[in-house]
């Protein structure tokens with residue numbers, strides 16, 4: 015099974031230091047919707063693992079978050095694709111959960127849902143916590159420069175992190191590698 019796991023804010027949609035608090039603030043990064051659609055049309059299952067501490071902070075509620083994700087699914091469907099499982103951590107930094115990245119709980123939820131191992135699978139993110147979560151479970155960490163990616167890059171990366179400009183570039187690479195086989 016071809017499974018690609020994505021972080022949400024800063025990878026699929028624009029991020030904000032003020033959090034993404036409404037559907038109106040949820041703006042796709044250029045090329046990201048098309049990238050997800052093309053990958054799914056090529057047989058990839060694309061899943062999402064996202065921290066949403068804004069819920070614990072009271073910035074928005076679960077209904078609003080689900081509305082954002084309905085919008086995301088609608089846009090992907092309009093491009094002829096489909097998006098797989100979206101899992102989120104609703105907790106705050108001090109809640110002591112096991113699902114908030116950099117912990118790997120969200121990635122493990124996705125693996126359990128699909129009944130697959132995580133080793134070697136690409137997890138695409140823009141933050142250090144994404145990289146750490148990937149490394150914790152043997153995923154291939156992939157950093158995009160979009161969102162907080164440039165900031166993350168400037169802090170220095172551990173060995174073995176692949177870097178791409180954005181999700182569109184990640185998709186182009188994966189699809190090209192397949193085409194060459």
Ligand SMILES: O=P(O)(O)OC[C@@H](O)[C@H]1O[C@@H](OP(=O)(O)O)[C@@H](O)[C@@H](O)[C@@H]1O
Pocket residue numbers: 021022023024029030031032033034063064065066067068107115141
């Ligand atoms: O990138 P993903 O995981 O999809 O979502 C990140 C968001 O939940 C928010 O995470 C927050 O971090 P704290 O949760 O406050 O540490 C901040 O970085 C916000 O700017 C950001 O929008």
Ligand SMILES: [Mg+2]
Pocket residue numbers: 021022023024025029139140141161
């Ligand atoms: Mg992010």
Ligand SMILES: [Zn+2]
Pocket residue numbers: 103104105111112113114
């Ligand atoms: Zn959590």
